[in-house]
Amino acid sequence: MRFLQTLALVVGIAAASSVVYGENPHVVVILVDDMGYGDAACYNPESKIETPNLNKLAAAGMRFTDAHAPGPLCHLSRYGLMTGTYPFRTDISVWPTKPVIQESEDTIAKLLSRQGYQTAMVGKWHLGFLETGYERSLPGGPVDQGFQSYFGIRASTDIPPYFYIRGDKAVMPPTDEIDDNATEGWSPIQGEFWRAGGISPDLKLDEVLPRFTDEAIEVIKNRDEEKPLMLYLAYPAPHTPWLPSEEFKETSKAGMYGDFMTMVDDEIGKVLSALEGAGMTEDTLVLFTSDNGPVWYEEDVERLSHDSSGGFRGMKADAWEAGHRMPFIIRWPQAVEAGSVADKTIAFTDLLATLAELTGGELTENGGPDSYSFLSTLKGEASRERPPVVMESGRKLMTIRSGDWKLIEGKGSGGFTKVSAEALKGEPEGQLYNLAKDPGEENNLFGEMPEVVDRLRAEMAEVVGSR
Numbered sequence: 031m032r033f034l035q036t037l038a039l040v041v042g043i044a045a046a047s048s049v050v051y052g053e054n055p056h057v058v059v060i061l062v063d064d065m066g067y068g069d070a071a072c073y074n075p076e077s078k079i080e081t082p083n084l085n086k087l088a089a090a091g092m093r094f095t096d097a098h099a100p101g102p103l104c105h106l107s108r109y110g111l112m113t114g115t116y117p118f119r120t121d122i123s124v125w126p127t128k129p130v131i132q133e134s135e136d137t138i139a140k141l142l143s144r145q146g147y148q149t150a151m152v153g154k155w156h157l158g159f160l161e162t163g164y165e166r167s168l169p170g171g172p173v174d175q176g177f178q179s180y181f182g183i184r185a186s187t188d189i190p191p192y193f194y195i196r197g198d199k200a201v202m203p204p205t206d207e208i209d210d211n212a213t214e215g216w217s218p219i220q221g222e223f224w225r226a227g228g229i230s231p232d233l234k235l236d237e238v239l240p241r242f243t244d245e246a247i248e249v250i251k252n253r254d255e256e257k258p259l260m261l262y263l264a265y266p267a268p269h270t271p272w273l274p275s276e277e278f279k280e281t282s283k284a285g286m287y288g289d290f291m292t293m294v295d296d297e298i299g300k301v302l303s304a305l306e307g308a309g310m311t312e313d314t315l316v317l318f319t320s321d322n323g324p325v326w327y328e329e330d331v332e333r334l335s336h337d338s339s340g341g342f343r344g345m346k347a348d349a350w351e352a353g354h355r356m357p358f359i360i361r362w363p364q365a366v367e368a369g370s371v372a373d374k375t376i377a378f379t380d381l382l383a384t385l386a387e388l389t390g391g392e393l394t395e396n397g398g399p400d401s402y403s404f405l406s407t408l409k410g411e412a413s414r415e416r417p418p419v420v421m422e423s424g425r426k427l428m429t430i431r432s433g434d435w436k437l438i439e440g441k442g443s444g445g446f447t448k449v450s451a452e453a454l455k456g457e458p459e460g461q462l463y464n465l466a467k468d469p470g471e472e473n474n475l476f477g478e479m480p481e482v483v484d485r486l487r488a489e490m491a492e493v494v495g496s497r
Contacts (some may be wrong), residue, residue, distance in 0.1 A: 044060075052374065054389045055364060057260045058305065059138075059381075061111070062294055063104065063154065063186070063269035066324035066352065068340025069291055073357050078283035078417040079291045083299035084359065087318060091361030092370045092408060098377045099322050099443065101421050102346060102353030102398070102445060105156045106184065107128065107321040107378060108264070112137045112157065113176065114382030114398025118422045121495055124418065125158035125185075129170025136397030138382050139176025142260040145389040147252060151177040152245045153264030156185045164193065166201040173198050180244045187235050187266045190227020192198070196242075204228030211271065213286070218446035220325055221286060223270040236273040238266060239245035244279040245317070247304040259310075267294050270325070284336040287326070314387075316363040319378070321447045323352045343471045347424030347445025347460075350471055351440045354421060365409050374407050375431065384408075399497045418486075420493045430490040437476075437486040462486075 041171030070072035070081040072088035092137035095479050096463045106117040113135050122130055131137065139149045151172045170182035181196050191204035196263055208229040214222025224235060253259045267290060274281075274289040278296070282288030298318070305311050323346045326338035344350030358376070385400035387391050391403075400420075406413040418432035423444030430437050438461040442449040458476040462483055465471075475485060 034105050040431040046382055051361065052312070054147070054258045055362060055387065056258050056310055057142065057147070058301075058314055058316045059081050059111075059260075059262045060298060060301065060316065061108075061153075061262070061264045061319045062318075062320045063264075063266050064322065064324050064346060065268055065291065065294070065320035065357065066326055066338030066340060066345075067342060067357055068337045069324070070295075070357055072359075074307075074337065074340045075389075076337070078334065079295075079297040080262045080282060081291070083295045083302060084318065086360050087298075087302065087316065087361050088369075090363070090368050091316070091359055091365045092372055094360075094372045094374070094376060096356040096375045097319065097358030098375070098421070099354045099356055100377050100379050100419075101319075102322045102348055104154075104269075104321050105422050106422070107354075108156055110161075111321075111378040111381060112139075112206075114138075114379045114393075114401030115497075116379060116400045116420060116493075118420070118428070118494070119399075120235055125156065126190050127161045128158050129160060129174070130157045131175050132169070134394075134396065136382065136394040139172070139177045139260065139262070140237070141176070141382060141386055141387065141391050141393065142258075143176050143178065145391045147260045147389075148257045149177045149260045149262075149265070150179045150249045150426055151262040152180075152249065153182045153242050153262075154186065154470045155180075155182055155264070155267040156398060159184060159195075159198075163192070167198045168195060169198060170485055171195070171462075179249070182242070182264070183238065183266065184385075186225040187238050187267050190225055191229065192233050192235065193230035194228070194233055200230070206229045206231050210310075210344045212274075217325075218326065221268060221272055236270055236275065237451070239273075239293065239297060240275070242266075250301075250304045250308050252309070253308075265294060265297070268324075268424050283332075284334050284338075284355045287324075287330075287338075288334075288336065288406070312363045315360065316355070317381070318359045320356050322346050322354060322356070325490070329377055330383075330421065341470065344443050344445065344447045347443075348446055348447050349421075349423035349429045349444035350447065351465070351469065353423065353443075353445050369466040372407050374404060374405050374413060375416050375419065376407075377404075377416075377421075380404050380416070398454065400493075418489050418493055420490055428490065430486050430491055430493070432467075432486055433491055435470075435482060435485060435486060436463045436465055437461070437490070439487075439490075 099107040210226040326339040339352035342351035427444030455481040
C-alpha cells in the first residue's frame with residue numbers, strides 16, 4: 031500500500047506540473063552506443079582512454095552516478111528513452127521489419143513538437159521501420175514519431191543491410207554486397223567486426239561516425255531561429271566495428287576500442303563547438319549518455335588494465351549493473367550547477383516526464399507510464415525517491431531496483447557474461463544485492479533475506495501490472 035501511495039503521489043506531481051522556466055531551452059540529446067560506465071575519466075580516474083570533451087561537459091554540468099538504461103541492449107534502451115515506457119511492455123523483437131513504437135504512443139519528439147520545437151534526429155534508430163523494399167518509403171521511423179527531419183541508419187554498423195535514410199526513404203538502396211569481417215586477437219563480437227550483407231554504394235562503414243557529426247552540425251547551423259531546437263544525435267559507436275580513423279589509432283592505452291572511444295569523444299567535441307559557435311551553449315540543455323554497457327571481458331581488463339565497466343559487474347546485455355548503469359551527464363548553464371554530482375536513481379524513461387515539466391507540456395493520456403521527472407534534481411532542489419526501476423536483461427531475467435536493494439529473478443548474468451552451468455549449480459534461484467553496501471554484486475543475499483525478496487517481488491508485480 032505504501033508503494034502505491036508513493037507511486038500515485040509522484041505521478042500526480044509529474045502530471046500536475048505546468049511550470050515553464052523562462053524561455054524553453056534548446057535540447058540536445060547525445061546517445062552513444064556500447065560505452066562503459068568506466069570509459070570516461072570523469073567517471074573513472076583510472077581510465078586508459080582520453081575523453082577531454084566528456085570531462086569538460088561533466089565539469090560544466092551535473093554527473094549522475096545512478097542512471098539506468100531501461101534495458102541493457104540497444105533497442106530496449108532506445109525504446110524506453112523515446113517513449114517513457116519500459117520495453118518489457120511491448121514486443122521489441124519486431125524491429126527488423128516493423129516499427130516498435132506504435133502511433134498511439136507518445137515520444138520525446140512528439141512532446142517537444144507540440145511545444146513548438148524544431149525536432150531533428152541524426153543517427154542510429156534501431157526501433158524499426160515497416161520494411162517492404164528499399165525502393166519504397168520506410169514508414170514508422172523517426173519522422174512518424176515526432177521528428178521533423180531525420181538522417182541516419184536503421185540499426186548498428188554491424189547489422190546489414192547498410193544504407194543511409196533521409197526522412198523516410200533510403201538515400202541509396204543497399205544494392206552492393208559486403209563480406210563479413212573479424213579481428214584477430216579479439217572475441218568474435220569485438221574489433222573490426224561486421225556481418226555480411228547488402229550495402230549501399232554511398233556508405234562506407236568507417237565514414238558513418240564523422241558523417242553523423244557533419245549532419246548534426248548542419249542541423250545546428252541551419253536551425254529555425256524562431257524556435258527552440260531539439261536534436262537527438264544517436265551515434266552508432268563505440269559499438270562494433272571499432273574503426274578509428276588514422277589520427278586516433280594508438281592514441282589510447284585500451285587498444286583499438288580505446289582509440290575508437292577517443293574518436294567518439296572528439297566527434298562529440300565538434301558538436302559542442304558548433305553549439306558554442308552558434309551562440310547556443312548558455313541556453314541549451316545537453317544530455318549525454320550511452321544506451322547500454324560495453325562488450326568488454328575480464329580478459330580485456332587483465333590484458334589492457336582498463337576496466338570499461340568502472341568496477342561494476344558484468345557487461346552489455348547483463349542484468350548485473352555494468353549492463354545498464356550508464357554514464358549520464360547534463361549540462362544546462364541556466365539551471366544546473368557546474369561540477370555537481372547526483373546520486374539519485376533515475377532511468378532513461380524519465381526523460382519524457384522531465385521534458386514535459388521543463389517545457390510545461392502535457393503528455394498524452396497513456397504517455398510515459400514509467401516516466402518520472404527529475405527536473406528538481408537538475409535544479410538542485412529536494413526531490414522524492416523514484417519508484418522502483420524494473421527491467422529485463424538480454425535473456426529475459428526480470429530485475430527490480432528499489433532503494434538500495436536489487437532483485438534479479440534468476441541465476442547468472444542474463445546476458446553476454448558467460449557463467450558455466452557448473453558454477454551456477456549450487457546458486458540460489460535468484461539474486462538479491464544491497465547496492466549501497468555491495469555495488470559490485472558480490473554477496474548474494476537471496477537465501478538470507480526472504481522478507482526483502484517477497485517485498486521486492488510484490489513491488490515488481492505492481493509495476494509490471496500497472497499498465
